[in-house]
Amino acid sequence: MNVQYNKLYERLQTFSLDEPDAILPFSVRLARENRWSLEYTQQAIAEYKKFAFLAVVAGHPVAPSEQVDQVWHLHLTYTRSYWDEFCPNILRKSFHHYSLTNQIDLALETLQQAINLEPEVKESAETDDDLENIRSDQRFDAIIAAS
Numbered sequence: 001m002n003v004q005y006n007k008l009y010e011r012l013q014t015f016s017l018d019e020p021d022a023i024l025p026f027s028v029r030l031a032r033e034n035r036w037s038l039e040y041t042q043q044a045i046a047e048y049k050k051f052a053f054l055a056v057v058a059g060h061p062v063a064p065s066e067q068v069d070q071v072w073h074l075h076l077t078y079t080r081s082y083w084d085e086f087c088p089n090i091l092r093k094s095f096h097h098y099s100l101t102n103q104i105d106l107a108l109e110t111l112q113q114a115i116n117l118e119p120e121v122k123e124s125a126e127t128d129d130d131l132e133n134i135r136s137d138q139r140f141d142a143i144i145a146a147s
Contacts, residue, residue, distance in 0.1 A: 005057055012052060027045060052091060065114070066124065066128070076097060108143065111143055126144065
């Protein structure tokens with residue numbers, strides 16, 4: 001890893017989503033809304049930071065896991081933390097959340113990659129509302145059948 005990537009990784013690791021004076025810390029809210037244990041929530045937050053790192057350095061679009069997406073969605077609602085601190089000072093770039101709506105080829109490619117990495121994704125792909133727009137594509141059936 002080059003020096004620039006090392007520094008980004010260090011900034012991500014030291015960044016806390018929990019504000020020190022918060023009445024309801026981010027991690028507690030995330031755990032409660034998703035019915036996760038606090039330990040699992042901390043793991044999801046750690047994965048979110050890894051995902052953000054990959055999104056910055058990969059050079060191509062990356063798709064989050066369902067758990068990471070939950071962290072990301074909630075973080076986006078903490079606008080000061082996200083847009084005033086995380087993006088400019090930690091990532092040092094804007095990090096927009098784009099859905100794969102109307103990007104069928106990319107969505108199918110991302111699904112295939114996700115299944116290759118985590119075969120259990122196949123099961124949730126058949127019912128996940130976020131994949132509704134690609135489920136009617138014949139290639140979706142082929143991906144599910146081949147996996």
